Amino acid sequence: MKNTLYLLSALLCSTLTIVAQRPPSISSPDVHPDHSITFRYYSRTAKKVTMNGEFLTAPVAMTKDTSGIWSVTVPPVKPDIYPYSFSVDSVQLADPNNTYVFANERFKRSIVDVPGDQPLIHSLQNVAHGKISYRYYKSATLGQTRPLLIYTPPGFNPNSKTKYPVLYLIHGGSDTEETWTKVGRANFIADNLIAQGKAKPMLIVMPYGNVRPAPMSDFTKDMVNDIIQFMQTNYPVIADSRYRAVAGFSVGGGQTLNIGLTNPDKFAYVCAYAPYTATDEFKKNFTDWNPNAEQMNKQLAAFTISVGTDDFLYEPVKQNIAMFKGKNLKLDTLIVPGGHTWMNCRLYFANTLQQLFK
Amino acid sequence: MKNTLYLLSALLCSTLTIVAQRPPSISSPDVHPDHSITFRYYSRTAKKVTMNGEFLTAPVAMTKDTSGIWSVTVPPVKPDIYPYSFSVDSVQLADPNNTYVFANERFKRSIVDVPGDQPLIHSLQNVAHGKISYRYYKSATLGQTRPLLIYTPPGFNPNSKTKYPVLYLIHGGSDTEETWTKVGRANFIADNLIAQGKAKPMLIVMPYGNVRPAPMSDFTKDMVNDIIQFMQTNYPVIADSRYRAVAGFSVGGGQTLNIGLTNPDKFAYVCAYAPYTATDEFKKNFTDWNPNAEQMNKQLAAFTISVGTDDFLYEPVKQNIAMFKGKNLKLDTLIVPGGHTWMNCRLYFANTLQQLFK
Structure with a gap:
C-alpha cells in the first residue's frame, strides 16, 4: 500500500514520457539509531555505483540486490550534517x-542529517523559532533586483520600539543565498543559541554574493551601499557600526575581509571563515596596506579568522593571520581540526553568534 | 579569467576528494533571444547523453565536442518555465x-525559465514585492513541528488594523512546501496580479501536505485544526469563511476537495487543479455523498476544478466534475490544452487569484 501510494504520487507529478524513466521510490538515506547510515539507489542497468560523502576519505562501493536496488551501510559516523553524492558508472x-x-550553482549533492544523542546546536529543537524571509532588493550598484534571505528572531516585531543588531552573512563561492540556511542551518543555530541565552536576538541577512560578470569588488559596494540601506529602510535596525557585523565562508570569507576591514567605521565585527583571498580585490586592499591599527582596534569589537587544520586553505589563511597581526591588528583566531567543509563552517558560525553585540 | 574564477570557486566549496570528480564549469541552460535553448553537460567518458524536458515529446540526443562538453540546442519554445533533466548513459x-x-522528494530535475517578449505573469517584474516567510508550526494532530511557507503581500504590516484573507495552497504528491514558490512562482504571480489590481492583497499559506506514515486524511485535520489556528494566532487574518480559500494541485487538488467540501463552513473558495482522487479519503467522503446543495451553494463563493485535456487525469477529473454537478453543486470548470504540468498549474493558479475574495 505504501509503495503503491509512493508510485502513484511519483506518477502524478510529471508527464508520462518522463514517468517511464522513473525508478521506484525507495528510502534513502536511512540514518540508524547507532549513527550508521544506509544509502540506496535504484538501477537495473548500472555496472558500478559508489557513494561518497564528507564523512568518508574515499568513495565506498554499493551492491545491487535482485530487485535492482543498490545499497551500502556505512559504520556509525559522528553526528553532523554531511554532503554526499552517488557516482553511477562515473x-x-x-x-x-x-x-x-x-x-549550489556548480554541483548537485544531497545532505544527510545524523542527529546527536543529545540535540546538536543546528537541530530543530522545541524552542521558539525565528523566521526566514525571502525578499528582493534593488541594487543600484549592480542595476539588478537581487534576492536576499533575512532571519528575524523569535518575537520579532517590525513595529516595536526595539531595534536590532544585524549580521550580514555571506556564502561560499559557488553557493547561493540559500546555502547558509539549507546547509548551514543558520536559522536553527540562532534559534537555539538565543533560546539558551548565549546569543543576542539579531537579524541575519544572507545576500547572494556572486556578482558575475561584474568584478567581485562590486559586491563590496553592493553590500555597503545597497544592502545596508535596504535593511535600514525596511527593518528596525540599529544604524551604528557597533551593532553591525559581517561574516562569511570561503570566497564569502574573503569578501568579509574586504568589506569589513575597508569599512571599520561601518562594521565592528568582522568574522572570516576559511577565507579565500587569492583575488584582485584582496590584493589591491591588503598589499602594502598601512592601516591605522590603533584606530581600527578601537573600531573593531571583534576581528576573528577561523579555519580547520585540514582545510586546503590552511596555509594561505595562516599567512593572512600573520599579515594582519603584523599590522598590529587585534585578531582572534579559531583553529580547529577539520577541512574546508560546512561542518566546520557551522562551528565557526555558532562561535561567532556567541560573541556578537555583547 | 572567467573560467579560472569558476574553477577556483568550484574548488573552494568542497573537500579535495570530491573536487577530483568535479567537471569544469560550463553555462547551462543558455536561453537565447529567439527562445531557443542550449543545454550543456560535461563528460569525457559518457557514451550517450540525452536531454528531456516538458517542452518536448521525446528526449533529444546531445553531441560531444573535443573538450568533452555535450550540448544540444532546441528550437524556440513557447515562453514558460519547464522542468528538464539529462540522461547520461541511462x-x-x-x-x-x-x-x-x-x-521534490522523489526525483531531481532542473527548471529552465524562457522569458516572454512581454513579461509573463510569473516573472520577476518591476513591481512591489511581497515576501515569503519560512516558518514552523506545531501540529497537535500529527505530533510534529512542521514547515510552512507564508506569502505576505507588498506593504503587509502585521500590526496594522488591516486584516487579510488567506489562501491555503497545497503542492502535488511528491512535491514539498517549496514547490509552489520554486516551481509555481506563486509569489511573483501574486505580486504581479496585485500590482495590476487584478488580485486582492492576501496571505498565501503553503504547507507541507505529505503526512506519511499517517493516513492522508490526517492532513485534512492538520489543516483545519492546526494550520488555520497557527495563522489566526500569528497573523492579522479575517477569521471568516468568506475570506478563506483552499487550492491545490494533483494529490493536493484531491486534498483540496476533501478539505474544502467537507468544511464549507470554513472555506468559501475551493479550487482544485487536476485533482488526484483515487484515495480512501475521497472515496469515504464522496461515495454515496448526499450534500445539502442549496446550503453549500450559498456557502461556496466559488468552487472550481481546472484540468488540461492532455492531463492523464483528464478522464477521472471529468467524471468527478459530472459527479459534483450531479449533486446540484454550482461548479465552474477551467478546461484548457496541456497536461499534468506546472505550466498548466501556474495558469490555473493565476485564474484563481483573480476570482478570490471579490
Whole structure:
C-alpha cells in the first residue's frame, strides 16, 4: 500500500514520457539509531555505483540486490550534517530520493542529517523559532533586483520600539543565498543559541554574493551601499557600526575581509571563515596596506579568522593571520581540526553568534 | 579569467576528494533571444547523453565536442518555465550547472525559465514585492513541528488594523512546501496580479501536505485544526469563511476537495487543479455523498476544478466534475490544452487569484 501510494504520487507529478524513466521510490538515506547510515539507489542497468560523502576519505562501493536496488551501510559516523553524492558508472549525481539538496550553482549533492544523542546546536529543537524571509532588493550598484534571505528572531516585531543588531552573512563561492540556511542551518543555530541565552536576538541577512560578470569588488559596494540601506529602510535596525557585523565562508570569507576591514567605521565585527583571498580585490586592499591599527582596534569589537587544520586553505589563511597581526591588528583566531567543509563552517558560525553585540 | 574564477570557486566549496570528480564549469541552460535553448553537460567518458524536458515529446540526443562538453540546442519554445533533466548513459540527473532544482522528494530535475517578449505573469517584474516567510508550526494532530511557507503581500504590516484573507495552497504528491514558490512562482504571480489590481492583497499559506506514515486524511485535520489556528494566532487574518480559500494541485487538488467540501463552513473558495482522487479519503467522503446543495451553494463563493485535456487525469477529473454537478453543486470548470504540468498549474493558479475574495 505504501509503495503503491509512493508510485502513484511519483506518477502524478510529471508527464508520462518522463514517468517511464522513473525508478521506484525507495528510502534513502536511512540514518540508524547507532549513527550508521544506509544509502540506496535504484538501477537495473548500472555496472558500478559508489557513494561518497564528507564523512568518508574515499568513495565506498554499493551492491545491487535482485530487485535492482543498490545499497551500502556505512559504520556509525559522528553526528553532523554531511554532503554526499552517488557516482553511477562515473556519473555523479544527488540522491534522487532525498529531498535535501545542497544549494549550489556548480554541483548537485544531497545532505544527510545524523542527529546527536543529545540535540546538536543546528537541530530543530522545541524552542521558539525565528523566521526566514525571502525578499528582493534593488541594487543600484549592480542595476539588478537581487534576492536576499533575512532571519528575524523569535518575537520579532517590525513595529516595536526595539531595534536590532544585524549580521550580514555571506556564502561560499559557488553557493547561493540559500546555502547558509539549507546547509548551514543558520536559522536553527540562532534559534537555539538565543533560546539558551548565549546569543543576542539579531537579524541575519544572507545576500547572494556572486556578482558575475561584474568584478567581485562590486559586491563590496553592493553590500555597503545597497544592502545596508535596504535593511535600514525596511527593518528596525540599529544604524551604528557597533551593532553591525559581517561574516562569511570561503570566497564569502574573503569578501568579509574586504568589506569589513575597508569599512571599520561601518562594521565592528568582522568574522572570516576559511577565507579565500587569492583575488584582485584582496590584493589591491591588503598589499602594502598601512592601516591605522590603533584606530581600527578601537573600531573593531571583534576581528576573528577561523579555519580547520585540514582545510586546503590552511596555509594561505595562516599567512593572512600573520599579515594582519603584523599590522598590529587585534585578531582572534579559531583553529580547529577539520577541512574546508560546512561542518566546520557551522562551528565557526555558532562561535561567532556567541560573541556578537555583547 | 572567467573560467579560472569558476574553477577556483568550484574548488573552494568542497573537500579535495570530491573536487577530483568535479567537471569544469560550463553555462547551462543558455536561453537565447529567439527562445531557443542550449543545454550543456560535461563528460569525457559518457557514451550517450540525452536531454528531456516538458517542452518536448521525446528526449533529444546531445553531441560531444573535443573538450568533452555535450550540448544540444532546441528550437524556440513557447515562453514558460519547464522542468528538464539529462540522461547520461541511462542515468537520469538534474543539470549540475543549473542552480534551479525542482523541489521534490522523489526525483531531481532542473527548471529552465524562457522569458516572454512581454513579461509573463510569473516573472520577476518591476513591481512591489511581497515576501515569503519560512516558518514552523506545531501540529497537535500529527505530533510534529512542521514547515510552512507564508506569502505576505507588498506593504503587509502585521500590526496594522488591516486584516487579510488567506489562501491555503497545497503542492502535488511528491512535491514539498517549496514547490509552489520554486516551481509555481506563486509569489511573483501574486505580486504581479496585485500590482495590476487584478488580485486582492492576501496571505498565501503553503504547507507541507505529505503526512506519511499517517493516513492522508490526517492532513485534512492538520489543516483545519492546526494550520488555520497557527495563522489566526500569528497573523492579522479575517477569521471568516468568506475570506478563506483552499487550492491545490494533483494529490493536493484531491486534498483540496476533501478539505474544502467537507468544511464549507470554513472555506468559501475551493479550487482544485487536476485533482488526484483515487484515495480512501475521497472515496469515504464522496461515495454515496448526499450534500445539502442549496446550503453549500450559498456557502461556496466559488468552487472550481481546472484540468488540461492532455492531463492523464483528464478522464477521472471529468467524471468527478459530472459527479459534483450531479449533486446540484454550482461548479465552474477551467478546461484548457496541456497536461499534468506546472505550466498548466501556474495558469490555473493565476485564474484563481483573480476570482478570490471579490
